[in-house]
Amino acid sequence: MGGGTNSYQEIEETEVILLWGSNARETHPIFFHHLLKGVHHGARLFAIDPRRTSSVRWADTWLGLDVGTDIVVANAVGREIIAQGWHNQAFIDHATTGFAEYRHSVEPFTLAEAERLSGVPAPAIHQMAKAYAKAKTAIICWTLGITEHHNGVDNVSALINLALLTGHVGRHASGLNPLRGQNNVQGGGDMGALPDRLPGFQHVEVDALRQKFEQAWGTTIPPTRGWNLTQMLEAMGNRQLTALLVLGENPLQSESDRHHTEHLLRSLDFLVVQDLFLTPTAELADVVLPAAAGWCESEGTVTNSERRVQRVRKALEPPGEARDDGEILFDLARALGHDWGEFNAEKVWNELRALSPVHAGMTYDRLEKEHGLQWPCFDEAHPGEMFLHSRLWEQPLNGPPVAFQVVAHSPPVENLTTEFPLRLTTGRRLDDYNTGVQTGGFDSPLRRGETIDLCPEDALALGLTDGEWVRVVSPRGAIDAPVRLSNGLRPGLAFMTFHFQDSVNTNILTIDATDPRSGTAEFKACSIRVEKKSL
Amino acid sequence: MDIKVRGPHPTEAERLAVDAVLGQAVSAWAGGKRDLGREGRISLLGGSEARAERHLLLPALHAVQDRFGWLPPGAIAYICQRLTIPPAEAHGVATFYHLFTHQSGAPIHVHVCDDIACRHTGGLDLLAQLKQQHTGSKVVEIHSSPCLGLCERAPAALVLRSGKIPQGCAVGHATSDTVAAALPADTFPDAGMDWLLATVPQQGQPGADLALLTRVGRGDPASLADYQATAGYAGLRASIALGGEKTIAEVTTSGIVGRGGAAFPTGRKWDAVARATDPVRYVVCNADESEPGTFKDRLLMEGDPFALVEGMTIAGVAVGARQGFLYIRGEYPLAIRRMQGAIDQAVAAHLLGDNILGSGHDFHITIRRGAGAYICGEETALFNSIEGQRGEPRNKPPFPVLHGLFNQPTVINNVETLANIPLILRQGGAVSAALGTPGSKGRKLFCVSGHVARPGVYEFVFGITLRQLISQAGGVPGNRPIQAVLLGGAAGGFVGPAQLDVPLTLEGTRAIGASLGSGVVMVFDDSADLGDTLARIAAFFRDESCGQCVPCRVGVTRQEELVGRLRHGQTIGSPADELALLEEIGQVMRDASICGLGHTASSALQSALRLFGPGILAEKHA
Amino acid sequence: MNEPEMWYKAPPRPTLIPLPPVRATKPQVELTVDGQTVRVPEGATLLDACMERGIDTPTVCFHPNYTPVNVCRVCVVELEGARTLVPSCSRLAEPGMVVKTDSPRVKTSRKMVLEFLASSVDLSTAPELLARCQEYGARPERYGPPAPPATDRDSRAAGHHHEPAGNEAQRVAQPVKIDNGLYIRDYSKCVLCYKCVQACGDEAQNTFAIAVAGRGFDARISTENAVSLPDSACVYCGNCIGVCPTGALMFKSEHTLRAQGTWDETRQKQTDTICGYCGVGCTLTLHVQDNTIVKVTSPADQDITRGNLCVKGRFGHESIQNRGDEPELPA
Structure with a gap:
């Protein structure tokens, strides 16, 4: 099961926080409130980020690594902890396997070597290793700075290894917490919107689990996992996939390498888009199904980053012909020959509860009264789990031990060259969201439109001034954007968002190198050059 | 902290003025030069480290005001960057004090x-x-x-x-x-010795029994040698020999209570701090003497500065504090100079600083300058002011002995109280305890002003009556009759000619419903326009309320309006209604305000109305 | 976790439900409130004790999630042995305390505080406070007719002021500040409860765009040098609006509807749902009038938001509302 191991409240009480590849101050503002409570209570905050962001500026220590060297730093922290004897041998012996291999694998990552590869001064890595290992409680949080890489899964494993090494998991105020970038990403996973999972994280390739669903649904389920997004795009490319139903996504703008994505979508035989808005993707569709807004025009549940299942409720009548997603899907099923009856969100939910043990105890009534419940929640008397993996501390160990994962450093796919000498990394800003479809509608006084952020040194070297429009070129394409000088960057590092795709299409630049295991693209690292525009 | 500083860039002169007090900026993110070689990948100033600099705000604002005669926005923005202070908060602090100027003007x-x-x-x-x-x-x-x-x-x-x-x-x-x-430039009419002597009319008078004031006007206040030649530092030596616990016992034995007005037993305060579990403690001297009519603390600092340094040092060593703050009101430039001189000399002579007199004790004193705010004389407001916050009083409890400066256990004493300490340690607490009355032990300074022949600071063993004191001060010029005497300052109250035999002790004044306060004795003869004085007192509280709590913020405003109405005979309801309303305003301020300012903002006015009736307010036409 | 086998099998159930470390249960404190014995846990305030007894206590500056600033003084109670009244919101209960909440002194103080507020502040959008004024018999008219609005409040210096004639009651009345499209600031309605400063500060948002400036009756909530919000550090989270007890801080949408006379709370429905943006899962309370979101708040008693939101959650609903204006599908 994938999910944040701790509750937000726990970060208020932890001693050390590692905020890794996350500008939560702007991307998860309310989570950051909890984090700052922790800081005000005396927690030491380490921020690991190539940019000196507004989150970083709260940190006691900043590790400004090069983009894509997270494994280097993590392994060096691991090595330093082992070298100094700060690791929790008792926990390692009790609850893990593969420590010897891990120790062997991190051996080359000396502080000096890590400094050479990542750029982070050795003392800072040492400091973080010491603080993390010696703390009674410590939490690692990350967001897309870790996952949006061609080796995002390895990045995550490198962080998990640190928690296993020190025993900072499975305890109150100690754990590992990915912050979900989008509402209900967690819930999508909960509900089985993963290539290999049925609802409740039950693996489709485990016969007993699959058969349980087959029995309940009176149908056969393909016994092998499906495609992730990368594989789907590949399948479109070789015509294995020819019809697509897109629900509430805008892949044309959100996927890397826009030209390529557009080509693939156009090559489909049949494209259906179900969305609130007539997005650029929807404009390519054969059929558009206008949908009601899940968060305010329909009933249901979502799951947040602390695994809390929460009720969404209908506050507005959807406009025009827009309908509840569930109703649309029920109608589609009916049209395909399966009558599921009248759509009712609670009935669907109760069906899930019957099939997914981790959701079994969450009645609508309880979700209402208890302001949501955190999975796993096995029965109606179960309060839900505040933090996960407490079993690792049980004597004797309850269940199988957890293995260290040996991970190797693998730099970003796209090397910097003389032709493309700048590293472009992407992210979000506070008042905007993803491709700007939803946030574009409100009059934010903070909004300043898309910019290509450069450090003053690079701008000077290129003869550029603040606000000047430039041409940004990557091996895949070129766009125009105004320059914004940012002190949080250093030479060779550039930053853009992808909030303003209608005017500045950042994802024309980004690379579609993806992690085959997660299907996530390397949005965080491509190479570009910036050209002065001739007048 | 991701503060946003959007103010203009500082000029070179502004930067230098701030750097002069804060030193060079270590980080580009704190206003320094950008050097990616040093901080391209790490932060030279960590988040909590940067936030801990806040207490330097007031000194930095002073540096800018001193340099330019006002607070240019570029300089404020630079201070904000240097100290990681949100500009809105710096604005809130800067606008709290009336010695800061916000528009460019005269130097x-x-x-x-x-x-x-x-x-x-x-x-x-x-x-x-x-x-x-x-x-x-x-x-x-x-x-x-x-x-x-x-x-x-x-x-x-x-x-x-x-x-x-x-x-x-x-x-x-x-x-x-x-x-x-x-x-x-370079003119200092306040620096001479003659006025010092004049301010202590008892000096050299036969029969005068001076202990606290004995050096004032005689020895050179800038000379440590003079001080030591007149028993200076005997108290500290005695204290070090006794050790902390016995030092506190002597202070307790002496029966001395705070001379700032609240009259809390000093020994008990010290004892509570010495017993606190938290090892980080502070000693703060409250030299924000702003009560109208009070000037004794200034005189002590200007005339006998080493005594205060010695008193603070004894306190610091006794309670186990390593750091002391001396908060002097910004209106006392000479006192600030003299105290800084005394501190510097004491440090040079190992009477202050690390390992004092080889005892192993460390104690440092830092001067902090007020910037024009009566309320900062309130002890918790003073803490906030030192910490770089607005000088708003805190609610009590918790009390300073456990949660004081920087939320640490803190001894806070008034200048006069601390000036007594060397004497007590030198002579033994019992000597002091034997003086005065059972309810008021030791010596007291009185600030006598107004219609008297020889205004000044007078020192007496507790027990002298008001009439005797006025007579010691030469009586009323021209032998005019006394109309009233203000005891305790604007926060005190008036007594009439019938009450002149009140003993000036804590219990004596309390018995007639008055208070000794900070020792103000301001005499008004029959020619004085007391109504005008009362209107000024009402205006004073309107000016000086910090504005934090409703009863005081609005109460002092409504009180002043009402005094205006009564004075000009333009009442809204009947005069009786208006007087009842005035009483109610006073009651809510007394009962529900956060601090002493609100509690006492109506006391002088009410005392005058009780003594003289509402007619006292009527405008006098000469 | 990453054990390969665990991709297939759900991890076993923990034997015990994971809970935070057990904290020693606090001893109970017994005190007397209005003649009745009350027991509250150590660390509870007198206000907690009053609530325990069901004693209705007025508050203005108190916010259950924030450290009490105890500045409004309307919650004062009489504590035996104390020289002055004490603020119940911040005074901790101690064993043996004898507290009175209905004594004449308490009633007078509360009445006067309310009267002071009503005579100096526009409470027209603070119905709860107006009701309290009535309950305690506040008569703000005793201070004379209201003085006209002032335009210089943002620049008033500390210290000497122009002495009033006294024939009219000075107020905080001043022009409304409308400097952005999201929310307005009408400081004529400001009771200076400090809650917005706390919300913007370290109690929640940690942006510190506003602070109290000036002194005494001229104290005010201000940005640096009283610049407009777009020129300040404001990030438009609107958490200040969420805690404002008087409507001094208000959604522009509400302000506009009120100005048009179409704001009608009886026609509004409040629905709790979850914000559709990032994955934190903030509860939004949507205030809907005529199928339009007119205001967004968040419940203060839920642990994720504690009443706080970010700019997207608070204001980012326009695009949902504007869908009616979408162009027709291409033919």
Whole structure:
């Protein structure tokens, strides 16, 4: 099961926080409130980020690594902890396997070597290793700075290894917490919107689990996992996939390498888009199904980053012909020959509860009264789990031990060259969201439109001034954007968002190198050059 | 902290002025030069480290005001960057104090006292005269000021000269000529010895029994040798020999209580701090003497500064504090100079600093300067002011002995209290305890001003009556009858001619419903317009309320309006209704305000109304 | 976790439900409130004790999630042995305390505080406070007719002020500040409860765009040098609006509807749902009038938001509302 191991409240009480590849101050503002409570209570905050962001500026220590060297730093922290004897041998012996291999694998990552590869001064890595290992409680949080890489899964494993090494998991105020970038990403996973999972994280390739669903649904389920997004795009490319139903996504703008994505979508035989808005993707569709807004025009549940299942409720009548997603899907099923009856969100939910043990105890009534419940929640008397993996501390160990994962450093796919000498990394800003479809509608006084952020040194070297429009070129394409000088960057590092795709299409630049295991693209690292525009 | 500083860039001069007090900036993110070689990948100043600099805000603002005569926005923005202070909060702090100027103007600021002691002795005329004289001046700006603590030499003015070498001086018996003479650089009319002597009329008088004031006007206040030659530092040596616990016992034995007005037993305060579990403790000396009519603390600092340093040092060593703060009101430039001189000499002589007199004890004293806010004399407001916050009092409990400065256990004592300490340690607490009355032990300083022949600071063993004190001060000039005496300052109350035999002890004044307060004895003869004095007191509280709590913020405003109505005979309801309303306003301020300012903001007015009836407010037409 | 086998099998159930470390249960404190014995846990305030007894206590500056600033003084109670009244919101209960909440002193103080507020502040959008004024018999008219609005409040210096004639009651009345499209600031309605400063500060948002400036009756909530919000550090989270007890801070949408006379709370429905943006899961309370979101708040008693939101959650609903204006599908 994938999910944040701790509750937000726990970060208020932890001693050390590692905020890794996350500008939560702007991307998860309310989570950051909890984090700052922790800081005000005396927690030491380490921020690991190539940019000196507004989150970083709260940190006691900043590790400004090069983009894509997270494994280097993590392994060096691991090595330093082992070298100094700060690791929790008792926990390692009790609850893990593969420590010897891990120790062997991190051996080359000396502080000096890590400094050479990542750029982070050795003392800072040492400091973080010491603080993390010696703390009674410590939490690692990350967001897309870790996952949006061609080796995002390895990045995550490198962080998990640190928690296993020190025993900072499975305890109150100690754990590992990915912050979900989008509402209900967690819930999508909960509900089985993963290539290999049925609802409740039950693996489709485990016969007993699959058969349980087959029995309940009176149908056969393909016994092998499906495609992730990368594989789907590949399948479109070789015509294995020819019809697509897109629900509430805008892949044309959100996927890397826009030209390529557009080509693939156009090559489909049949494209259906179900969305609130007539997005650029929807404009390519054969059929558009206008949908009601899940968060305010329909009933249901979502799951947040602390695994809390929460009720969404209908506050507005959807406009025009827009309908509840569930109703649309029920109608589609009916049209395909399966009558599921009248759509009712609670009935669907109760069906899930019957099939997914981790959701079994969450009645609508309880979700209402208890302001949501955190999975796993096995029965109606179960309060839900505040933090996960407490079993690792049980004597004797309850269940199988957890293995260290040996991970190797693998730099970003796209090397910097003389032709493309700048590293472009992407992210979000506070008042905007993803491709700007939803946030574009409100009059934010903070909004300043898309910019290509450069450090003053690079701008000077290129003869550029603040606000000047430039041409940004990557091996895949070129766009125009105004320059914004940012002190949080250093030479060779550039930053853009992808909030303003209608005017500045950042994802024309980004690379579609993806992690085959997660299907996530390397949005965080491509190479570009910036050209002065001739007048 | 991701503060947003959007102010203009500082000029080079502004940067230098701030750096002069804060030192060089270590990080580009704290206003320094960008050097990616040093901080391209790490932060040179960590988040919590940067946030801990906040307490330097007031010194930095002073540095800018001193240099430019106002607070240019670029300089404020630079301070915010340097100290990681959100600009809105810096603005909130800067606008709290009336010695800070927010618009560019003249380099020299002259503050002329129009408060209760000065207004009837030429202060108002002087103010009008100077304002007229300097209308449109680009060099001198005239401000009216609350009490400058120079009541024995009324009328008073304060000259603050900004520039590369900022200077301040007080002008006593001020006239437009003496003020003009004090405008050029390097003129210090307050620096002489003659006025020191004059301020202690008892000095050299036969039969005068001076202990606290014995050195004032005789020894050179800038000389450590003079101080040591007159039993100076015998107290500290005795204290070190005794050790902390026994030192506190001596203080307790002496029976001394706080001389700032609250009369809390000093020994108990010290004991509580010494027993606190938290090892980080502070000693704070409250030298924000701003109660109208009070000037004894100034005199002690100007005339016998080492005694205060010694007293603070004994306190620090006894309670186990390593750091002391001496918070002096910004209107006392000479006291600040003398105290800094004394501290520097004491440090050089190993009487202060690390390993004092080889005892192994460390104690340091830092001077903090107020910037014009009566409320900062309230102890918790003073803590906030030192911490770089607005000088708003905190609610009590918790009390300073456990949660004081920087939320640490803190001894806070008034100057006069601490000046008693060397004496107590030198002579033994029992000697002091034997003096005075059972309810008021030891010696007390009185600030006598107004209509008396010899205004000044008087020292007596507790027990002297008001009549005796006035007579010691030469009585009322021209033998005019006394109309009233203000005891305890604006926060105190009036007594009438029938009450002159009250013993000036804590219990004696309490028995007649008055209070000794800070020792103010301001005499008004029958010619005085008490209604005007009361209106000024009402205005004073309207000016000086911090504005935090509703009863005081609105109460002082409504009280002043009501005094205006009664004074001009323009009542809204019946006069009886208005008086009842005035009483209710006083009651809610007394009952529900956060701090002593609100509690006492109506006391002088109410006491006068009780003594003289509402007619006292009516405008007098000469 | 990453054990390969665990991709297939759900991890076993923990034997015990994971809970935070057990904290020693706090001893109970017994005190007397209005003659009745009350027991509250150590660390509870007198206000907690009053609530325990069901004693209705007025508050203005108190916010259950914030450290009490105890500035409004309307919650004062009489504590035996104390020289002055004490603020119940911040005074901790101690064993043996004897507290009175209905004594004449308490009633007078509360009445006067309310009267002071009503005579100096526009309470027209603070119905709860107006009701309290009535309950305690506040008569703000005793201070004379209201003084006209002032335009210089943002620049008033500390210290000497212009002495009032006294024939009219000074107020904080001043022009409304409308400097952005999201929310307005009408400081004529400001009771200076400090809650917005706390919300913007370290109690929640940690942006510190506003602070109290000036002194005494001229104290006010201000940005640096009173610049407009777009020139300040404001990030438009609107958490200040969420805690404002008087409507001094208000959604522009509400302000506009009120100005048009079409704001009608009886026609509004409040629905709790979850914000559709990032994955934190903030509860939004949507205030809907005529199928339009007119205001967004968040419940203060839920642990994720504690009443706080970010700019997207608070204001980012326009695009949902504007869908009616979408162009027709291409033919």
